Amino acid sequence: MTEIADAAPAPLGPGEVVLAFDVGGTDTKSALVDRGGRLLGLRRTPTPLDGGRTAEAVVGLVAELAAELRAAHPDLQPVAAGLLVPGIVDAERGVGIYASNLGWHDAPIRDLAEAALGLPVAFHHDVTAASWAEHRLGAARAHDDVVVLVIGTGIAGSLILDGRPHLGGGFAGEIGHSPVAEGPRCACGARGCLETIASAGAIARRYTERSGVEVDGAREVLARAEAGDAEAREVWEAAIDALGFAVAQLAATVAPEAIVIGGGLSRAGDALFAPLASRVDERLSFHRRPLLVPARLGGDAGLLGAALIARESAAA
Amino acid sequence: MTEIADAAPAPLGPGEVVLAFDVGGTDTKSALVDRGGRLLGLRRTPTPLDGGRTAEAVVGLVAELAAELRAAHPDLQPVAAGLLVPGIVDAERGVGIYASNLGWHDAPIRDLAEAALGLPVAFHHDVTAASWAEHRLGAARAHDDVVVLVIGTGIAGSLILDGRPHLGGGFAGEIGHSPVAEGPRCACGARGCLETIASAGAIARRYTERSGVEVDGAREVLARAEAGDAEAREVWEAAIDALGFAVAQLAATVAPEAIVIGGGLSRAGDALFAPLASRVDERLSFHRRPLLVPARLGGDAGLLGAALIARESAAA
Known part of the structure; x- marks a missing residue:
């Protein structure tokens, strides 16, 4: 699990x-x-x-x-x-x-x-x-192979592999700009980037596009989803699905021991982590299953x- | 490019x-x-x-x-x-x-x-x-960050990052079992694994499922696609699309300088490498674009x- x-x-x-x-x-x-x-x-x-x-x-x-x-x-x-x-x-x-x-x-x-x-x-x-600070001082201290995801307006990321940052010439860790779907078009020029569906910014924007209702960020979309708003639920679930897909991709390719999730969206706590863990579970078989860890250093x-x-x- | x-x-x-x-x-x-x-x-x-x-x-x-x-x-x-x-x-x-x-x-x-x-x-x-041999002696000698894909009956892979194999406890590099779609179900138990669509084995099997025609491997499916067989073309293109998706994912997350492709399917040569390079191009924007390199050591x-x-x- x-x-x-x-x-x-x-x-x-x-x-x-x-x-x-x-x-x-x-x-x-x-x-x-x-x-x-x-x-x-x-x-x-x-x-x-x-x-x-x-x-x-x-x-x-x-x-x-x-x-x-x-x-x-x-x-x-x-x-x-x-x-x-x-x-x-x-x-x-x-x-x-x-x-x-x-x-x-x-x-x-x-x-x-x-x-x-x-x-x-x-x-x-x-x-x-x-x-690196989360690896040395915070949520990822126990692990040598760690992916950190910071989910806010966009999605940034970073890989620590075998206890060292893996930089890829400065281009590694752009998990927000890895494809998870055929669309939508991303501001970066590519299409189907994770952050067009699963960033806190995208969640708020996609809900407003569907419902015509302005919201105070992803937090309000989550509250509406929990209160039974079908459009909010659809947008929230699509975000969790996309994150689960990206985490499963990382598990198969990089096989981190832990994935540390920070940024605004991580403050959703269990409402994010519990369904995400179950999506990741559904996607994997023999793979090493990453521990999902909330960032600690804020x-x-x-x-x-x-x-x-x-x-x-x-x-x- | x-x-x-x-x-x-x-x-x-x-x-x-x-x-x-x-x-x-x-x-x-x-x-x-x-x-x-x-x-x-x-x-x-x-x-x-x-x-x-x-x-x-x-x-x-x-x-x-x-x-x-x-x-x-x-x-x-x-x-x-x-x-x-x-x-x-x-x-x-x-x-x-x-x-x-x-x-x-x-x-x-x-x-x-x-x-x-x-x-x-x-x-x-x-x-x-x-x-490691391709990195030290073969197709990937010039590069420190390399992903090797071996596409045959299944799809195996391996990551060399910062000049060292990245093992992830033995679980890294399972690119054949990274998700690229919602289906089909893979023998490993997961669904939508790359190798269910893009391995040489899958290409032959999927063509036979669609057409009812037994073929002598992916090579024959490619020949039929080039001769204008619509079902062969569809199966071949789906394989290239899935590989392009997986390569783009790797470019965004791991950012290898080169992706070495070996195994039976790599013998398709330009019929594989040229459309794959163009699919990868379409999917990426600011990312580091990996050089696509045929394996050399056989x-x-x-x-x-x-x-x-x-x-x-x-x-x-």
């Missing part, structure tokens, strides 16, 4: 003092991490969008935030910074290849940030680093991941 | 003298590998099936074949043996977990073989080791893989 796990969160723990930045399409989160692993001065700042110069503007903001954090904590000397960005990332070369919301192409963000901060910068993909998983990679790079 | 590659085979090359065994559901292949990497005394022997004692019978055959090879080449002293079996394999513990054709469950095959041969035995899954890929892992274990 496909099981649903429960796990307690763990703190970042002792280590070097580092800066942590998690750049999102809307906000940038920042903090200074002390020797005890506490996140000091944690705040959100709007991410500056400046067309073709957004990479430079983002690095400028990061330098400003770093200066403020250092001024506020003159007794703490960061030895490195961790910097995360969304999109397609070449972590090895330190390059943001592409990010639809931020508009950059092949931007040498790590080099720019190292010059601006005067510190070594560990640079990575946001969801990969957040997943919205700070990215910052914790940034801190982890900064500390690891400082120790290397 | 999804490209189709061409690559030349390479020999096994110089190294230690080892024994190589590739146990299949029907035949067992065996050879002695000399210092120059030549396969000496290569032969096929029927695999002995003995119900609950098949593991012991197979090891007995392997010991006999080893004695014959040593007797025929008294000047060559093997330092290790490579032994491959099909099914679900725990390579680390040296255990054959399950093989539908051979009937064993949790059989400690490596220990039995080491005792019988008086040599260290490198033990692995047949398709994984054959894929039927000896398993023995070459057995020799490679034996040499690697001797060097470790």
Whole structure:
């Protein structure tokens, strides 16, 4: 039987003092991490969008935030910074290849940030680093082969295989853009992508398309489905079916021990996990059945991941 | 554009003298590998099936074949043996977990073989080791992230990620048993498995079901499709569609640089590779498009893989 796990969160723990930045399409989160692993001065700042110069503007903001954090904590000397960005990332070369919301192409963000901060910068993909934090500190601690799915407006993902992130040149883990059906057309240009059916955004949008009723997100669609609304039920079930299909695909090809599910939709709890586990069960036979695990680190998983990679790079 | 590659085979090359065994559901292949990497005394022997004692019978055959090879080449002293079996394999513990054709469950095959041969035995899954040979010597030499598909009676697969086999506890790479549709029911117990639509066996069977005409394999279905037979065309196109869907899934999740395709169906050449590349193209957008590469080592890929892992274990 496909099981649903429960796990307690763990703190970042002792280590070097580092800066942590998690750049999102809307906000940038920042903090200074002390020797005890506490996140000091944690705040959100709007991410500056400046067309073709957004990479430079983002690095400028990061330098400003770093200066403020250092001024506020003159007794703490960061030895490195961790910097995360969304999109397609070449972590090895330190390059943001592409990010639809931020508009950059092949931007040498790590080099720019190292010059601006005067510190070594560990640079990575946001969801990969957040997943690494779930693997090292959170829901996936017990497992070497893990897939993390973050289901919100879209669906992002990340693979940790044999205890290491599997990056595929920055292109692996795009589970939201894996095909599960013949349609609908996805904003990415492909068709039948998982996130066109099963993201929280898609669930709300598809319900409104069918019913003409505006809703406050996937949560309201679920509430309506539970109250007996047939259209809400159909949209919700289609999402669970598509997720079950994608999870079964992963079980057959990658065979993870656990699939960690985070993001807004994961807050549906049992209403998501119980039917999903049963869909996955129906689809599989001799396969290794992944444990389905709710993410544990919440919205700070990215910052914790940034801190982890900064500390690891400082120790290397 | 999804490209189709061409690559030349390479020999096994110089190294230690080892024994190589590739146990299949029907035949067992065996050879002695000399210092120059030549396969000496290569032969096929029927695999002995003995119900609950098949593991012991197979090891007995392997010991006999080893004695014959040593007797025929008294000047060559093997330092290790490579032994491959099909099914679900725990390579680390040296255990054959399950093989539908051979009937064993949790059989400690490596220990039995080491005792019988008086040599260290490198033990692995047949398709994984054959894929490793394609990665080290054959079609996938240039790439670190590779998926190998062997399309014959069924569809077997194997993942090499970041230059290492990704095993998933022996359960990874079962691409033939990943879902691509709602039906039909697969012999494995799941439904909509890729191999129920796209294996050479399925293509022949599905054509016969539709047309009532017995055919000599998928090759004949392809010939009939090319000659304008509508039912043959429908079955062939459904197979290519399903393969394109599975390849697109892999591109989104694992993002391999190359997908190596071997087995009987790969001998269709351009009639397979060209439409498959175009189906994959239609399904993808920003993804990393895998190079589609015909396997190069042919039927000896398993023995070459057995020799490679034996040499690697001797060097470790």
